[in-house]
Amino acid sequence: MEQEPPRILVVDDEPDMCWALENILRPAGYAVTDTTSGAEALELVVRERYAVAFVDAKLPDLDGLELTALIRQQSPHTAVVLISGYFYEEDRSITEGLQKGLFIGFIAKPFDLEEIRRMACQAVERARGVEEQGG
Amino acid sequence: MRNPLGIISASAQLLLEHPDDAELRSQCANKIYTATERASLIIENLLKFARPQSERIKPVDLHAVLEETLALLAHQMALQKVTLQKQFQPNLPRVHGSPEMLQQVATNLILNACNAMPEGGTLTVATRTTEAGQVQIRFSDTGRGIPPEHLSKIFDPFFTTMPVGKGIGLGLSISYSIIQQHQGTIGVESQVGQGTTFTVRLPVMADSR
Numbered sequence: 001m002e003q004e005p006p007r008i009l010v011v012d013d014e015p016d017m018c019w020a021l022e023n024i025l026r027p028a029g030y031a032v033t034d035t036t037s038g039a040e041a042l043e044l045v046v047r048e049r050y051a052v053a054f055v056d057a058k059l060p061d062l063d064g065l066e067l068t069a070l071i072r073q074q075s076p077h078t079a080v081v082l083i084s085g086y087f088y089e090e091d092r093s094i095t096e097g098l099q100k101g102l103f104i105g106f107i108a109k110p111f112d113l114e115e116i117r118r119m120a121c122q123a124v125e126r127a128r129g130v131e132e133q134g135g
Numbered sequence: 136m137r138n139p140l141g142i143i144s145a146s147a148q149l150l151l152e153h154p155d156d157a158e159l160r161s162q163c164a165n166k167i168y169t170a171t172e173r174a175s176l177i178i179e180n181l182l183k184f185a186r187p188q189s190e191r192i193k194p195v196d197l198h199a200v201l202e203e204t205l206a207l208l209a210h211q212m213a214l215q216k217v218t219l220q221k222q223f224q225p226n227l228p229r230v231h232g233s234p235e236m237l238q239q240v241a242t243n244l245i246l247n248a249c250n251a252m253p254e255g256g257t258l259t260v261a262t263r264t265t266e267a268g269q270v271q272i273r274f275s276d277t278g279r280g281i282p283p284e285h286l287s288k289i290f291d292p293f294f295t296t297m298p299v300g301k302g303i304g305l306g307l308s309i310s311y312s313i314i315q316q317h318q319g320t321i322g323v324e325s326q327v328g329q330g331t332t333f334t335v336r337l338p339v340m341a342d343s344r
Contacts, residue, residue, distance in 0.1 A: 014138055016166050020145035023159065085137030109141030113148045 006124045007048060010034040011041040011067065012056040012083070017109075021054060024113050025120055038062030045075040052123040054116075055103070057084035065093060068103050079123040085109035136177050139170035146170070194229045194340055195237060197270060201260060204241040208249075216255030217248075224263040228339040230270055236313045240321075243306040244274040244333050251278025251331060269319075269336045280327035289323060 008030045010021045018034035025032045033048070035041050038059040045053065053071055057064035068080045080103040087094050087108070094106050104126060105119045146163040153159050205212075205219065212219060230237075248258045256277040265271050281289060290311040314321045319337035 014142065016142045016170065017138065017145075019162070019166065020142055020149070023149055023162075024145065085141055109137045110144035111141065113145065113152070 005029050005031045006051040006127075007031045007033065008120060009041060009044055009050040009053040009078070011038065011053060011059065011064075012036065013059050014056075017056070021116065024116050028117050028120065030120060030124075038064070038067040041067060042070055042074065045071050045078055050075070050078045051127040052120055053078050053080050054083055054107075054120075055080055057082055058086050065097060065102070068097070072102065077127060079104045079127050081105040081107060081119050081123060083107045083109060083111070136174060139174040139177070142170040143167050143174070192231055192233060195232045195234050196227075196229055197237070197262060197272060197337075198223055198227055200234050200238050201241055201262070201272070204238050204245060205260070208242065208245055211246075212249060212258070215249050215252065217252055218255075218257045220257060220259040222259065222261035227262050228264060228270055230317070230337045231340045232317045232337070233313075237317070240310040240313050240335065241272075241274075243310045244335075247306065247333075248274055248276035248278065248331070251276050251280070256330075264339070265336065268339055270339055272335045272337075273332055274335075275330060275332040277330040280329055281323070281325040281331055282327055286323060286325060290321075 006029075008025055010018050010025075010032060012018050012021070012034070013036045015036060018036065022032045022034055033044060033050075035044060038061050041053070041055070042062075044050070055064050055068055055071070059067065062070075064082065064084070068082060071078055071080055082094070082097065082103045082105070084094075084106070085108075087106075089095075089106060089108060097103055098106060104123055107115055107119060143166075146166040150160060150163045201221075201223075205221075245258065245260075252258075259273070259275040261273045261275070263271050290307050311321055314335055314337070317337055319335060321336075322334045323331065324334075325331040
């Protein structure tokens with residue numbers, strides 16, 4: 001029986017960025033859903049099981065870091081990767097967020113496609129590991 | 136700026152990876168074109184902002200700035216059950232400055248006041264002319280107050296007591312810098328459990344006296 005591809009949620013208020021991430025991740029074997037709204041993202045993670053969510057740090061309806069915390073609360077098995085055209089890796093919000101495990105990775109825009117694929121792969125493996133442990 | 140650059144970069148990389156996919160090629164070319172136009176607009180606005188200070192300085196009606204800021208934040212204040220009291224001195228003299236930068240200061244101080252009152256409270260914004268002939272604006276809240284050991288640090292860059300993701304502590308530092316650029320002063324008084332008052336003083340514009 002063919003295994004279902006891992007599901008990835010993309011949350012970015014730029015439709016063209018959603019398009020780009022979908023065109024990077026789908027050919028790599030993931031089932032991708034995208035939304036430009038933080039509120040819709042929260043509805044989606046409750047309704048469907050996503051291994052990974054790529055979340056933009058700045059969304060118009062909900063702060064990206066706040067959304068990340070809410071996703072982790074409502075869907076603990078979903079790993080979050082933060083993407084940002086605003087923050088940099090060395091910003092305190094990012095270093096503290098990584099340290100506290102709020103998100104498992106951070107990618108600054110513009111990025112290499114390989115960064116996205118590598119992060120997706122790591123996140124899916126981590127989600128599988130958590131699932132096998134009964135988490 | 137990094138958002139359109141991200142789209143341009145991703146589209147160009149996709150083009151390199153899939154040169155034979157005609158549909159993807161067309162989509163990527165369109166995305167690059169649109170994002171380049173957007174980036175160009177952002178640069179144009181940044182260049183306008185970077186113009187010499189004298190081109191952005193003008194007479195400022197502080198009441199107009201405050202009213203606009205309060206209107207922009209009205210919904211958020213209502214959500215947080217913050218009651219607004221305005222005590223505006225009639226015929227407040229104008230100041231020389233940048234209305235956009237002064238609005239940034241007002242926004243920062245009002246949002247800080249609201250964040251100090253998570254269960255709701257009262258924000259008082261009061262304006263008057265001081266005995267020394269300056270314009271004074273006070274932003275007072277009935278929030279949790281600032282502990283004495285933090286008072287000396289609150290204008291320091293990156294100092295914040297907010298949790299991760301709720302602010303990186305640059306707002307007051309930037310406000311301090313803006314007021315200094317306007318030849319003014321900004322001070323703070325606070326009592327834990329009672330509230331905080333920020334006082335901004337700015338020199339009156341010469342022909343407003």
